[in-house]
Amino acid sequence: MRPLVSGCGRLYRRVARAFPEEFRAVCGDGLEQLGPDIAPLVWQQRGVVGLVGLFFDLAVHLPYEYLSSLIGKLKEVTMSGDVFEGTWKARIDDSQWDTGNPTPQQACVRFEATDTGYLMVAYGIVDGQAVAERPQTISTDGRRRPVLDLGGRPIPGVPAGAVSFCSRPDPQTLQVGTEADGKMLGAGTFQVSADGKTLTATNEGTGLRGPFKVAIVFERVVPDPYVPQG
Amino acid sequence: MAKKSPDAFLPLKSNWFHILLCLVEVEQHGYGIMQNVLERSGGKVRLWPATLYGSLKRLIQAGLIAETGDRPAPEFDDARRRYYKLTPLGRRVLDLESERLKDLVRILDLRRRQEARP
Numbered sequence: 398m399r400p401l402v403s404g405c406g407r408l409y410r411r412v413a414r415a416f417p418e419e420f421r422a423v424c425g426d427g428l429e430q431l432g433p434d435i436a437p438l439v440w441q442q443r444g445v446v447g448l449v450g451l452f453f454d455l456a457v458h459l460p461y462e463y464l465s466s467l468i469g470k471l472k473e474v475t476m477s478g479d480v481f482e483g484t485w486k487a488r489i490d491d492s493q494w495d496t497g498n499p500t501p502q503q504a505c506v507r508f509e510a511t512d513t514g515y516l517m518v519a520y521g522i523v524d525g526q527a528v529a530e531r532p533q534t535i536s537t538d539g540r541r542r543p544v545l546d547l548g549g550r551p552i553p554g555v556p557a558g559a560v561s562f563c564s565r566p567d568p569q570t571l572q573v574g575t576e577a578d579g580k581m582l583g584a585g586t587f588q589v590s591a592d593g594k595t596l597t598a599t600n601e602g603t604g605l606r607g608p609f610k611v612a613i614v615f616e617r618v619v620p621d622p623y624v625p626q627g
Numbered sequence: 628m629a630k631k632s633p634d635a636f637l638p639l640k641s642n643w644f645h646i647l648l649c650l651v652e653v654e655q656h657g658y659g660i661m662q663n664v665l666e667r668s669g670g671k672v673r674l675w676p677a678t679l680y681g682s683l684k685r686l687i688q689a690g691l692i693a694e695t696g697d698r699p700a701p702e703f704d705d706a707r708r709r710y711y712k713l714t715p716l717g718r719r720v721l722d723l724e725s726e727r728l729k730d731l732v733r734i735l736d737l738r739r740r741q742e743a744r745p
Contacts, residue, residue: 413677423684425709427657431676434658454675462681 402440405448406433412455417466480569480589481508481515484622485596485615492613497606499523506598506615507623513538514563537571539564544575554605556582575602583609593617633716636689639724642682645672647691647713647721654695656708657683683711691717 413429432451439447487504494500504521514537520529531546541560546552559577566572569591574584583602589595596615602608639647649655649663660683661674674682686692695712713721 420680420684423687424680427683427709428676428680431657431661431679435661435676451675454677458677458681 402437402448405440405451406436409433409436409451409455412452412459416459417462419466419469420462479510480593481571481587481596482510483508484618486618487521488614488616493611494613495609495611497604497609501528504613505618506596535563535571535573537563537565541576573600585611633719633723636691636720637724637727639720640682641672642674642678643686643691644721644724645674646679646682646686647717650692650711650713650717651721654710654712656710658708660711686717687711690714691720 409432410429413432416424416428432455436448436451439451443450484505484507487501487506489501489504502522502525504519506517506519509516509518511534513534515535516532517535518529518532520527522528531552534547536542539562541562544552544555544559544561551557556577559575559582561573561575563571563573569589571587572584573587575582581602583600583604585598585600585602588597590597594617596617598613598615599611601610636643645664645668646660648667649660655663657676657679661676661679664672664674683692687694691714692711693714695710
């Protein structure tokens with residue numbers, strides 16, 4: 398039976414080499430070594446049933462790994478199709494900043510697609526200090542929703558009863574606004590250029606320190622620092 | 628990619644639990660993990676190679692284990708082998724799963740004691 402076992406080992410190694418590249422990149426050639434190494438042991442302990450089990454395990458997992466790598470690639474393609482998704486860095490000198498606040502030395506905004514719209518995070522450096530705004534969920538269905546933090550709690554400084562809304566008149570544009578008691582507190586747009594490389598954010602209204610008006614030009618950060626590369 | 632909290636991994640898949648348990652005290656290669664699980668379970672749990680490496684791949688992607696660069700002395704090692712170690716997140720998940728299983732056993736014991744009362 399020795400030729401049968403060594404034949405099974407060789408066959409196992411060949412089949413194991415058919416696993417997707419993604420799998421082999423993580424696991425190396427461990428699978429194709431381990432199968433033939435344990436074939437004699439399995440034969441000793443469990444005979445033909447053991448060898449059948451060894452190949453059955455391979456037969457189940459080979460298609461599974463292909464399917465999972467295919468799904469991963471599909472997700473990647475779907476996500477990169479969104480024009481807003483990604484990290485954007487402000488061109489400080491080309492932007493118009495709120496005169497009531499210090500101009501930042503660096504400003505970034507990141508959009509992550511969610512089931513209903515986006516999760517937006519803004520951060521940067523102001524007066525030499527790293528700062529970050531609260532992450533905001535943006536639902537693009539136009540409905541008015543209370544302005545709350547991600548935990549559903551009120552945000553200090555935001556007037557009671559304030560609601561925000563967002564609509565998407567075209568794939569490249571988001572229109573956002575905040576109002577309280579029927580009075581508009583601020584409104585603006587996020588618009589991605591036709592080539593997808595720049596994002597212009599405008600916002601105008603009245604804040605705690607009085608009227609404000611900003612127009613910020615961002616460049617897409619490539620490669621995205623938050624997405625594992627390779 | 629947002630990191631998952633340790634609770635999000637519970638209940639832990641049985642294969643994952645066995646693999647993490649093997650890596651608590653020592654870094655191991657695939658064959659070592661397979662043998663360890665077989666011995667520890669008294670021969671009841673055999674991780675077949677594709678199951679084992681599929682689980683290792685997913686554990687790495689989830690950040691629960693990592694491949695280690697530390698190698699034993701060449702005379703004790705096979706250069707083809709990859710060694711794996713538990714990450715702090717993996718350790719935390721294993722501890723939480725152990726607590727969860729202990730709680731289940733405690734509930735079962737309590738129920739048995741209640742049933743045994745006349």
